Amino acid sequence: MAIYMNVYEFLVVGDSDLLIHKVQGEWYVKNPKIIPYAQYVQKLCRRFHKIEFRHTPRIQNELADDLTTISLMIKHPDTDYIDPLDIELKEHPVHCSHVEGEPDGLPWYFDIKKFLESGTYLEDATSNQMK
Incomplete structure (x- = not known):
């Protein structure tokens, strides 16, 4: 070109x-x-x-890395032309848009922080949560 x-x-x-x-x-x-x-x-x-x-x-080239990942996920038709991708840049990282508040009002990492400080699990912690 x-x-x-x-x-x-x-x-x-x-x-x-x-x-x-x-x-x-x-x-x-x-x-x-x-x-x-x-x-x-x-x-x-x-x-x-x-x-x-x-x-x-x-x-340092996150966009190229992301496009590579996307290209591996999309099946392309057997043609010489592929529709262009529309890329929208967000003001904040996308994961910030998808973090929901915890029902108890505490941050999501509260239980992890408590475990690291005290070395004990919450009383009702499941084995999966302990992992």
Whole structure:
């Protein structure tokens, strides 16, 4: 798409340390499956006046990690086109939106904190709760 749009300067951000260092010529790749991919990327690089590769560890790229997880959960039809995903960014982490108040008015971690402080379980604690 960048070539089609006549982009001349390009920043590539990726989470594959191996591929980024291979394309930059810093690492040698032995895996025969990766070599053609890296060669093709190197060929594409010649189409740009300036291209920079930046490695972003997966742990710092939560969106890519989430999209990977989603892609594993969705069955794609056998077509060349897949409907785009609408991604809505929330102001707060989504788990904050789903925490319900406890009926006794105490925080959810109250029993755990009490156990850590005293080493004893509540009288009516089930074996599952003790785990």
